Amino acid sequence: MADLSLQQEATPHASNSGKMMVRFAILGVVVALALGYMVYAAFANDLYSLSVTEFTNKEDAQDGRMVRVWGKLVDGSFERQDNSTVSSFRLRDDESGAQLAATYEGVLPDLFFNPHSEIILEGSHGHNDVFQTSNILVKCPSKYEGLESASLNPTQ
């Protein structure tokens, strides 16, 4: 049969199309604001996500506001007393060598001690330049390898 499918048709809405456009405009503005806020919350704030070097060099990042600091765990810097969940450790920026001391209370993520992991601390500047961590995230490199291959090439 002939393809009539998209021919104009009268619908009950047709008389209200002016009203509909206003609703559309309002909806559009609300959605645009919501999306805009999400983009802003994610990365418009340049204090939001910092390397160890950026954090230690930026005075205004150290006024107690929440930031994310990226770095690698310094070998042997991790300490935790027996029967305690409070741990302290240091993060290092591989490029500049800058370090940051941090404390955290809670259970550590599984991949925290993996030498290839990047550690992301969410928290704020605390007393004696020790970073108060409220949450720890771990970034793994995008390198995937089976158990067997990894044991054949232990340097990887």
Add this chain to the structure above:
Amino acid sequence: MLQSVRQMNFKSGFLVLCGLMMVADLWLIFQVAPTDAVIGDVQRVFYFHVPLALLSFLAFFVVFVGSIIYLVKRSPAADRIAYSAAEVGVVFVSLALLTGIIWARPVWNTWWTFEPRLTTTLILWFIYAGYLMIGYAAPNRAKGAIYSAVIGIIGFIDVPIVYYSVVWWRSIHPAPVVGPMAETGSLEPVMLNILLVSMMTFLLLFIYLVMERASLRRSEDDFRAIRLALRRASP
């Protein structure tokens, strides 16, 4: 009549092929693929997550092209393909988000975090959910097709942003393993091969779903046209 029987046979054959590929893909993912040395078994989510995400990009590219063709030629077929691809694309990107959540909890230590890749993907989800909804909010089917075509063209801007987000901004999400920014050797060869099989499988599923949905949409449009003709004939 004969043609539609032949079409049915083709579709059933395609569906059977899809089913067999999916069984083979599951076997490869859970029996053949090696367990990742660092991440462990959760890494197998990857063979679903990556194809779903990439095919949602393909779906939105089909929407983009179909929308341009519709606006230029007003071809109803282009609108139907674009709409169907958008529906499948929204399902795929939702599943990509869900499989990502399954990965993020054990590997990143969080279910969700607002960071560039995740946020831009969530925006992508909203854009195409909007694409699907606006057609129904329009005063008639033809206007709805125009509105959604506009969203289908403008919304596509977000696809390259999602892809490059991990390159442009500091992101917890791993770097791409496929496409222009992929690092060679980031995957062991057997893992890469299984990923490719998985992508083929999801590609077939995508094509099948879009075909089915487009023919269903054609029936919906025909039905609407018949109803309209009847209404005009008997006042």
